[in-house]
Amino acid sequence: MSGHRTPDVLVVGGGLVGLTAALVLRHHGVSVTLVERRAGTSPQPKARRFHMRTMEIFRELGLAGLVHEAARDLAGHDHMAAGRTLAEARQLPLWQPAGGPAAEVSPERPCLLAQDALEPLLRAAAVDAGADVRFGTPLAGLEQTAGEVVGRLADGEIRARYVVAADGARSGIREALGITRSGRGAIGGPSVNVYFTADLGDVVRGREFNLCQIEHPDAPGGLASVDGRYRWVFMSPGGETRRDWPARLRQALGVPLPDLEVLSVLPWQAEMLVADRYSDGRVHLAGDAAHLMPPYAASGANTGIADVHNLGWKLAAVLRGEAGPGLLDSYDAERRPAGWFAADQSARRTDSFKLGTPDPTLAHPYVLAAGGFQYTAGALVPDGSEEPVLDFAPAGRAGTRVPHRWLDDARTRSTLDLAGPGWAILPGGNRVDFAGTGECLLLRPDHVVAWRGRGAGEAAKVRVALLAASNVAKVWV
Helix, strand or coil: CCCCCCCCEEEECCCHHHHHHHHHHHHCCCCEEEEECCCCCCCCCCCCEECHHHHHHHHHCCCHHHHHHHCHHHCCCCCEEEECCCCCCEECCCCCCCCCCCCCCCCCCCEECCHHHHHHHHHHHHHHCCCEEEECCCCCEEEECCCCEEEEECCEEEEECEEEECCCCCCHHHHHCCCCEEEEEECCCCEEEEEEECCCHHHHCCCCCCEEEECCCCCCEEEEECCCCCEEEEEEECCCCCCCHHHHHHHHHCCCCCCCEEEEEEEECCEEEEECCCEECCEEECHHHCEECCHHHCCHHHHHHHHHHHHHHHHHHHHCCCCCHHHHHHHHHHHHHHHHHHHHHHHHHHHHHHHCCCCCCCCCHHHHHCCCCCCCCCCCCCCCCCCCCCCCCCCCCCCCECCCCECCCCCCCEHHHCCCCCCEEECCCHHHCCCCCCEEEEECCCCEEEEEEECHHHHHHHHHHHHHCCCHHHHCC
């Protein structure tokens, strides 16, 4: 063991998804070790927009307030903007659903916070929660046996009951397991992200935005705000990295900016690829290791965080002996279709964005933002209902996130606060009669409706049956 303690779960990858996996597992009382080959957290802004569903997960973990506080610089920067240059750009009105302003659909607001600011916060929280977090620790390989997984490190071995592979788009674990991927592959041509600093506070004041589309014929692209004033990312079409980027940026911005400094130039390619299976024995893929998608729906990191929120309670239930190993089959049954849905929606939004024409068949934005995909098989009892996609109309259907309703007049406790880390039974009536008069909902630890029907006693029996089933991914189908 070379001094390494034996955890219940080994998490490979210390990005947003891996760190959240460690937090979720500790939230459920599972011992966890996380290894990451890099010496530190991401130096790049990368993901920046976290949907309300992700913030609901952070709320359960007790982190939502910290995340919102860290994101205060970009509070109110939800608008889009467009113009020939940044200096000429106009702020666009916020999107509103048909019929006027949206009703309150979550106890949490979405959040704009760059990945390089969020990852250190999650890392510190994971350590405080008792996770053994080891950066600068590459994994050389994995070997599965009947009862454990053995990971090879530079200074010895580490053994665990299960592995969460959150090791990114080029996942060495996925490749070693021979897990193939399906999907559209590359979408459009190559692009370049130019990460730079410049004081644009006076330029954007009164026209604050999340993303600005620059339409200059010689310097087109998208300008993303990282902190609202000093840090920016310019997304440029074409894969050429060796350009006079300061000159091109000043052309796109339309202002001289003597303090402009280019920090990095990174080529990238939008892709839509989903693993053909999420699990292999005791190893489970999550995040980019499981699914790649274009960034235009801001769904990549959000989908990965939802993956480990789904997986965490299941691993905990099996490790505690509350459920058989068959419960883990439901991870692939639920999250692989959800990953495909998010990746497909992201790819189609890319098409719509580039063509400049709306696609009326795309899912309602809140469906993505609230994790509105409906599981039709897995650790649940299907009720024959179908969650709409074109409209956002949550109603407590089996296989969906429980709709948000405030449970007190002070608006401090939501229906989403009832479950996690345990199960909950939500009786019908009063504020929360989603499913029909007198019906109640059985809520899983990940806030998903596992069953709806009459009587709390029956709900308790369903919970026992779900956990006892040898293969819950199939037993109710």
